[in-house]
Amino acid sequence: MVEKTPILDFVTYLLLIMGIAIVGFPIIYAIMASTLPLEEVSKVPMPVKFGDQFLVNMSSAWERGDLGTQLFNSLVMATGITVGKISVSLLGAFSIVYFDYRFRKIAFVSVFCTLMLPVEVRILPTYEMAANVFGPLQPLWDFLYLDSILSWIVQNDIEVDLNWNLLDSYTGLILPLVASATCTFLFRQFFLTIPEELCEAAKIDGASPMMFFRKVLLPLSKTNIAALVVIEFVYGWNQYLWPLLITTDPKMKTAVIGLQNLIPQADDIPEWNVALAAALIVMLPPILVVLSMQRWFVKGLVDIDK
């Protein structure tokens, strides 16, 4: 810094180490508990040390929580949301920034309005929607007497029941969470900073719009995409309310939801070692993603939310 302050520097580092220790303590304590056998975990107080039962607890957590299936579900959901969100909003932003058409403004405003509306505030109707995506179309279908028109065309009695159910499916886990204005907004802001000359040059060279998108925009957006991959993967993996609502089949539960069944309740055997081992397994993938892509993530987070 500006002046020499050895005492203050010492205090700074001391406080930092203490801060890191306090922030890390819940995890370290959970790791300790997950290495101990049941007799030691249920001692009061639990001994503060590492045991040798780590693998035993891990494997019983894996079996009892059906973690293989659930981690796979979480992976599909998180990946689906990440890929879906990023591709939908890349295309959307490209359309809004690089084309001029009649409904451009309306399209942008209608997407932008959803910026801050989390799924939590509209759970019931969104659930109904997922139970039958074609639901709202049925009255229209009936109103237009399309049944009879169709019957007349094929000369046969036909009754159409529009039904597309997303409950207990990967589509249902992913699709409603793919709609996000934040990514579209970010890509829009970014595209606006790209020099005009690039587009002009591409047009002079006779490149088609999609060619320009693939050869110029995509490579330039790499950093932004990397940052969004981290943020959206964590977002997707950690979803709680939505998967809780639309999955009833245990084979479709995601890992974060499944953990609740492993928490020992008042009358159970207090197998906290198993519950915490499972929690550690489930939290590992997003932590790895964040740490391995830390550089982009920090830059992206600050860019996106501001």
Add this chain to the structure above:
Amino acid sequence: MIKRSFFKSRFLPYFLILPQILITLTFFYWPAFQGLVNSFIRSDAFGGHAKFIWFENFLALFRDPLYLESVFITLVFSLCTAFLAISSGLFLASMANRALRAKAVIRTFLIWPYAVAPAISGILWLFLLHPSFGLVSIFINKWFGANWNPVLNGRDAMVMVVLASAWKQISYNFVFFIAGMQAIPKSLIEAAAIDGASPFRRFWRITLPLLSPTMFFLSVMNIIYSFFETFGVIHTVTQGGPGGATNILVYKVYQDGFVGLDLGSSSAQSVVLMSLIILITVLQFRYVEKKVQYTG
């Protein structure tokens, strides 16, 4: 805004924006509209025979002492969570900003809780604060002589969910404060130092005022976080209990709608939450625009 040079194509732009519009219509606008309609309707338990009743659902809601209690609990919960998470984040960031050595390591160690799901954070703290096994609860009992029991005591349960929710959010705030501090021109700090301002004074008089946009932004984000995303903490740790002491609004919507199947009331509650969040968003954008004008 649009580029000066753009492409001309009759169908392509519609085709490109179509997926986004379709998903937004299906999963945002239609459900929001449906929720609004339902909040003005009373229907019997079997879904048939709906009756339009104007604002009765809302009036009933604001006369319901349980709902008002939940509003109060949510306010206490989110203010405590936001305050704890923001002040810890600010403290750690200001320390980390002073550190010259091992910067990357320090950051890594403070960033990773961002990736932990709120529900998992809840499990970790439930174990730490468990009335019979928790290490921290044993110390609380020993040092404060209190009879700590978050399973039975409402106040203790509130402390537990606040700690679990705030812990996870510290990293998020840390990242933003660090970024904000690095954007402050070094020359300002140096000038103040030459004038004889101590590090503390520089922090209070220069760094903190210049961080006020970040502070405002983070307050909004933390309030929104503690209103909605903490659902996972409540659901895994307390289920709104004991005796409704941690029954925050978003959990009540879920309880009344999905467990109690009270469609009208749940929709009215959703509409209240929606209006609240729209209000917050508008406020934020107003403020952000102002900030842009000030800086030129």
